[in-house]
Each structure stands twice: as C-alpha cells, then as structure tokens.
Amino acid sequence: MPVASDAGAAQVQRAAWVRAGVRVEYFSLAWMVVEAVASVWAGALAGSLLLIAFGLDSVIELVTGAILLWRLSIEASGGTMERVARAEQRAARVVSVSLVLLCAYVLASAAYGLLTQRRPQSSLPGIVIALVALAVMPGLGLTKRRLAERLGSRALRGDAASSFTCGYMAATVLAGLVLNAVAHWWWAEDVAALVFLGWLGLETREALEEAREGPGAAADHDQRDETE
Numbered sequence: 001m002p003v004a005s006d007a008g009a010a011q012v013q014r015a016a017w018v019r020a021g022v023r024v025e026y027f028s029l030a031w032m033v034v035e036a037v038a039s040v041w042a043g044a045l046a047g048s049l050l051l052i053a054f055g056l057d058s059v060i061e062l063v064t065g066a067i068l069l070w071r072l073s074i075e076a077s078g079g080t081m082e083r084v085a086r087a088e089q090r091a092a093r094v095v096s097v098s099l100v101l102l103c104a105y106v107l108a109s110a111a112y113g114l115l116t117q118r119r120p121q122s123s124l125p126g127i128v129i130a131l132v133a134l135a136v137m138p139g140l141g142l143t144k145r146r147l148a149e150r151l152g153s154r155a156l157r158g159d160a161a162s163s164f165t166c167g168y169m170a171a172t173v174l175a176g177l178v179l180n181a182v183a184h185w186w187w188a189e190d191v192a193a194l195v196f197l198g199w200l201g202l203e204t205r206e207a208l209e210e211a212r213e214g215p216g217a218a219a220d221h222d223q224r225d226e227t228e
C-alpha cells in the first residue's frame with residue numbers, strides 16, 4: 001500500500017476534526033454569552049450571589065473557549081505546524097490559568113455557602129439556566145474531550161474540563177434545591193462542589209504542568225493516562 005495516501009487520509013481526517021472543533025467552540029461561545037448575561041441579569045434581579053457567581057464562571061469559560069477557537073482556527077486555515085504548535089502552547093497556558101481561577105471560584109463559592117450557612121434559593125430563571133446548562137454541558141465537554149484526544153491538544157482538554165465544571169455546578173445547584181426542600185440539607189450543594197474540586201484540582205495541576213513543560217510533555221502525560 002502506498003504510504004503517501006495513508007498520510008494524506010490521516011491529514012484529511014485531522015482537518016475534519018479541527019473543523020469540528022471550530023464548530024464546537026462557536027457553539028460553546030454562543031452559549032457562554034447567553035449563560036453569562038442571563039445568570040448575571042437573573043442574579044441581580046433575584047439578589048442571588050450564587051447566580052451572579054455562576055455568570056462569572058461563564059466568563060472564565062468564555063475565555064477558554066475563545067482562546068481555543070483562536071488556536072483551532074489557525075490550524076483550520078492551514079497554519080504551518082510551527083505556528084499551530086506555538087498557538088497550542090499559548091492556548092494551553094491561558095487555559096491552565098483559567099482553570100486555576102475556576103478552582104478558586106468553586107472553592108470560594110462553596111466555602112462562602114458553608115460559612116454563611118446559605119440556604120439554596122429557588123429562582124425560576126436560575127432553575128431554567130441550570131437545567132439548560134445541565135442538558136448541554138456534559139455532552140459539550142465529552143465532545144471536546146474526544147476531539148482533544150484525537151488532536152493531541154492539551155489546551156482543548158482543559159477547555160473540556162471547564163465545560164464539565166459548568167455542568168457539574170449546575171447539577172449541584174439543582175440537587176441542592178431538591179435536597180434542601182426534601183431533607184433540609186442546605187449544605188449538600190456546597191459539599192458536592194468541594195468533592196468536585198478534587199477532580200478539577202487534578203485536571204488543573206496536569207494542565208499547569210504541561211503548560212510549563214511544553215508540548216513534548218503532553219504526549220508523555222497522555223501515555224501515562226492510558227496506563228493508569
């Protein structure tokens with residue numbers, strides 16, 4: 001079999017994945033804008049710090065989505081391998097810093113809730129936003145993560161983590177409302193957020209290590225992941 005056509009097929013396949021990544025990020029950005037505006041608006045109306053915080057978290061997701069769109073667009077428009085590698089490296093750095101901010105947000109929100117013994121507040125816009133986020137984000141995160149593995153992009157993997165965070169936080173809001181109504185477990189939402197922080201912390205640490213070590217290290221980590 002001619003090797004050249006195999007390489008060509010792989011190139012065509014990769015280009016299709018990159019285009020899929022660009023589409024996913026456009027969708028992601030559009031949703032994040034809606035989520036950010038709706039959360040802050042509804043939060044201000046209802047006087048809900050939690051909703052406003054959820055809106056601020058959307059802004060962090062907006063940043064990771066935007067940097068990924070930039071990085072994937074460079075590859076989609078036929079940038080040289082060197083340019084793509086540089087963009088990937090820069091995106092990985094921005095994403096790792098964003099993940100640190102996301103950790104800080106989850107920790108601060110949960111700690112504040114526990115210390116002030118905050119009761120989950122039910123506001124209709126808040127519930128609607130959380131429901132939509134819960135419906136959209138896990139699938140979006142999985143799609144990004146699958147594409148990240150295929151493209152070998154650590155930056156995209158980090159962006160996937162920020163989508164998972166969004167979906168999980170939405171789930172804790174909803175579960176917190178139900179558990180508070182049924183069992184008066186006002187703390188459930190914050191405790192669930194702290195549990196999640198364990199996973200997010202690991203993802204963030206890996207993202208930071210790889211952003212520091214450079215793209216070569218990413219492959220080593222991927223191999224390590226597979227053996228784990």
Ligand SMILES: [Zn+2]
Pocket residue numbers: 035057058061133166167
């Ligand atoms: Zn979000």
